[in-house]
Amino acid sequence: MSGPVARLAGLKVGPAQSEPSGDFGLIGLAVMGQNLILNAADHGFTVVAFNRTVSKVDRFLENEAKGKSVVGAHSIEEFCAKLKKPRRMMLLVMAGPAVDDFIEKLLPHIDAGDIIIDGGNSHYPDSNRRTKYLAEKGIRFVGTGVSGGEEGARYGPSLMPGGNEEAWPYIKDIFQSIAAKSDGEPCCDWVGDEGAGHYVKMVHNGIEYGDMQLICEAYDIMKRGLGMSYAEMGDVFAEWNKGVLDSFLIEITRDVLRFNDDDGKPLVEKILDAAGQKGTGKWTAINALDLGMPVTLIGEAVFARCLSSIKDERTRASKLLSGPTPKFTGDKATFLKNLEQGLYASKIISYAQGFMLMQTAAKQYGWKLNKPSIALMWRGGCIIRSVFLKDITSAYRQNPDLENLLFNDFFNKAIHTAQPGWRDVIAFAVQSGIPMPAFSTALAFFDGYRTKDLPANLLQAQRDYFGAHTFQIKPEYANDKFKVGAYTHVNWTGRGGNVSASTYNA
Ligand code: 2AM
Secondary structure, three states: OOHHHHHHHOOOOOHHHOOOOEOEEEEOOOHHHHHHHHHHHHOOOOEEEEOOOOHHHHHHHHOOOOOOOEEEOOOHHHHHHOEOOOOEEEEOOOOOHHHHHHHHHHHHHOOOOOEEEEOOOOOHHHHHHHHHHHHHOOOEEEEEEEEOHHHHHHHOOEEEEEEOHHHHHHHHHHHHHHOOEEOOEEOEOOOEEOOHHHHHHHHHHHHHHHHHHHHHHHHHHHHHHOOOOHHHHHHHHHHHOOOOOOEHHHHHHHHHHOOEOOOOOEHHHHOOOOOOOOOHHHHHHHHHHHHOOOOHHHHHHHHHHHHHHOHHHHHHHHHHOOOOOOOOOOOHHHHHHHHHHHHHHHHHHHHHHHHHHHHHHHHHHOOOOOHHHHHHHHHOOOOOOEOHHHHHHHHHHHOOOOOOHHHOHHHHHHHHHHHHHHHHHHHHHHHHOOOOHHHHHHHHHHHHHOOOOOOHHHHHHHHHHHHOOOEOOOHHHOOOOOOOOOEEEEOOOOOOOOOOEEEEOO
16 A cells, blocks of 8 residues: 555555655755755755765765765655655756756656755756746746855855745745855845846856956966066965955965976966866857847957867967067056056956846846845855955945946946056057957947947948948937938938938838
C-alpha cells in the first residue's frame, strides 16, 4: 500500500511519511549550491539538498555539511516530501534545459502556492517565460541573480530576485538573512516582475565587464605608457583602493599584480592575453542595441575581449602595422592622479549607461524596477561591490525618479572635477598608440550626451537625399513649408532654383 491510500491508513512508507522539516530546498550541489546551503544552514534554516548525480548528496552530507542542519534527499519525491509548505525550492543547475527539466520533474510532486526559484545564470527571457508558465499552474516562480562567486555564496552573496511577487513575502527572510550586508542593510530586495531579477543580474555582469576592461586599460597605460614595474603598479592599485575607486575588483587587481610565480616573476605577465566570455556581457550589449540605448562602454568591453581573442591574427598584424612609440615626458604622480580620476569618470559613465538601460527596459517590458535597491544590492556581496555604489544608492534614494545619474549633484560635481585629467590620459594614450577603448568611449559619450546640437542633422539630410526617409525641422526654423513636428521630404537634386518640399503628417 502506498500513496494517498497509505496516507489515509496512517501507515509509514519510508522517509516521505515523516513530518517535513525542511525550510528551504536546494537542487544542484556544485560549489555554489553547496555554499548557499551551508550559508542558509548557518542562518538557522533546515535545508534539504538534492542533486542529479545522487551520490553527491551523501558525499556532501558526510563532509562539508556534517553537523549542519542539512538533510539529504535521494529522489525528487523525497526532496518535495521533506519540505514544509509552501515549499521553497531553489535550482542551482546549469542554465538552459536543465532548469526546465527539473521544473517538469518537480511539478507532479508539488502544490499550488509552492515556490520554485532559479538561482542560475539564466537569460531573462527564459525567466519571463517560466514565470508565466508556472503562474498558470499556481506555482510561484522566482528568477534570482546570485553574484559574489563561491565565497559570496558561502558568506553573503548579492541576491537579485524577480518574478512572481506573491513569492516575496515567503522567501524574504531566507534571502535577506543569507545575503551580504552593507552598513547593516541586506544586499537583497525584490527587483521586479518576471525576468527582472535575471535582467538586473545580466546588467550587473555587463557592468562588471566594463569595470574590468577599464582596469585593464589603466594597467596597460601604466605598463607600456609609463614603463612601470609590477610592484609599482601593485602599489598604485593599493593606493586607489583607499579612495573613490575602493572596490573588490581594484583590490584583487592589486593582489594579482603582486603575485609572483615560482621563478619570482609576475604570473600575470605569463598569462595568454586572450579573454574568454560566457555571454552575459554580450547579452547586455545586444539588449542595449535592441532597446536603442547607447550603452557604449559595455559594448566596447565585449569587443575588447573579442579583439583579444584573435591573438594569432594580432601577432601577424603586429609585424605589419606600426604606430607611435610611447614617450612619457610629464610628471608621473600627476598622470597617475589623472588616471585615477579618468577611471572614476569612465566608471560613472558606465553606471549611468547601465541605469539608462534598466530604466528603458522597465518601461519597455512593463516592470516596476526599484533603482535605489538595485544600487544597494550591488553595494556588497557581488563582484562589482564598491564604495562607489554607496553614492549611487544615495543618489537614487534622494530621487528615485532621477532621469540620469549625471544629473545628481554629487556625480555632476565628480565628473566635472575628473574631466581635465580624464582628457589628458586619453590624449596621451592616443598619442602613444595605446588603446583605451572603454575610457575613450566613456568620454565620447559624455561629450555627445552634453551636446545640444549633434551632427545628426546632416545624417538626416543624407538619409532624405538617398532614400527619401524624411526629416523634421528644428522648431526655431519652422515656417509654412517646414512645420513643427512634420516629416518632410525635399528634392535635394532640384537644380537652379528653390528645393521643393513635401510634407507628411503635418
Ligand atoms: P551533476 O552533479 O549531476 O552533474 C552544476 O553543473 C550543477 O548543475 C550540478 O549540480 C549538475 O549536476 C547540474 N546539472 C548540470 N547539467 C544538468 C542537467 N542537464 N540536468 C540536471 N542537472 C544538471
